[in-house]
Amino acid sequence: MNPAPTDPAPAQPQTENLAPGQCPYLVVRDPETVRDVLHRPTDFSPGNALVAVTPLSGPALRVLQRVRFALPPVLASNDTDTHAGIRKVVARFFTPATVAAMEPRIRELAREAAANTAQQLDRAGHVDLVQAVAAFTPAVVMLELLGLPVRDLADLKRWGLDSMELFWGWPDEARQLELAHSAADFYVWLRRLVSESVSAHGRNLFKSLADHGLSTPEICSLGYFLLIAGQETTTQLISTTLFRLLEGSAPSNWTAAASETGARTTVKHVLTTESSVPTWRRIAPQGTLLGDALIPAGTEILIELSGNRITRPAEPDGWPPQTHTATVRPSTAYGLVFGSGIHRCLGAKLAELETAVIVQETAAALPGIQLQDPESEWIRFLSFQAPRTVTVVKGRSARS
DSSP states (O other), X not given: OOOOOSSOOOOOTTEEEOOTTSOOSEEEOOHHHHHHHHTOTTTSBSTTTTSOSSOOOHHHHHHHHHTTOOOOOOSTTOOSTTHXXXXXXXXXXXOHHHHHHTHHHHHXXXXXXXXXXXXXXXXXXXXXXXXXXXXXXXXXXXXXHTTOOOOOHHHHHHHHHHHHHHHHSOOOHHHHHHHHHHHHHHHHHHHHHHHHHHTSSSOOHHHHHHHTTOOHHHHHHHHHHHHHHTTHHHHHHHHHHHHHHHHTOSSSOTTGGGSHHHHHHHHHHHHHHHOSOOEEEEEOSSOEEETTEEEOTTOEEEEEOSOXXXXXXXXXXXXXXXXXXXXXXXXXXXXXXXXXXXXXXTTHHHHHHHHHHHHHHHHHHSTTEEESOTTOOEEEOSSOEEESOOXXXXXXXXXX
């Protein structure tokens, strides 16, 4: 831990505080400084990583309290010495060999979804690729990988996106209340799943966590965000990759993406320019140094992992940004896209594999398609971004 100096030094260019009323975080963009923050978990705790960006209102809190909603720090927000043991349990489900062994299953699901999408396009003349190819395969893969039953997928997708908005968005009180009911339904479902899984035969994540000594609230806390991060962020990465390919701003075109090399190249480009998780949070529990700059105790930090709109210069209406258009800047550091250090994303290789396979199979099954609306509305939460829809139609060459 770096001691706090007695005389604060001026902040360096790689960090910045935006004006009051705009971004309330110390924003860190420089890749090496971001890496420094991530590799010093004692000085820059993950304790605020899952705290609601918009404080929850009384009515929303009461909805959650009625179902005994609780999210004790277990993995992503855990800054205690219990983190390493819990992470080791979860990591056993994401080993390189396990992920590699899932590729045939991912390809099977992706190919089936792409074939169904082609039929839907023939019938209706248009189709939303987010729902048709990006949404459900990551959810199925995640549940299967964790040894959990594959069911209630439409609910799981809705709950995941609602929870992202509740915890990382800027909903007003009325919207918060709607989202809180959704989060409560998700939590009740999850608690039943945990109870069922702990007593089930065979290997699954929740049973392994119980054997490690975690309580039901702790397993629910880990499961709540893992079942979101493990599939919804991949859906969003797939959606952005498909959109950029069809829009024409990706390094490969739609035809090239039908090859393994073209798909992988495009996915890596999107990851480094505008991944589905462009920012993450940390907090300084005590005063410390970042470079030559004093970081006072209690400072909340927003680290930039890839290109995004959230920490761009001030919008006319202040914070949060009101725009739905993307600003893609040059790549940062690919090695930081999934974080770094002891909290690096365990599902990084899985997400990249799923996205590349789904993009490849979709491009191969749907030659000659075009975007129906290049101005699609985008999800813009503090730490998540993606187009809400990627609606396509047949191009001229495909019609002829």
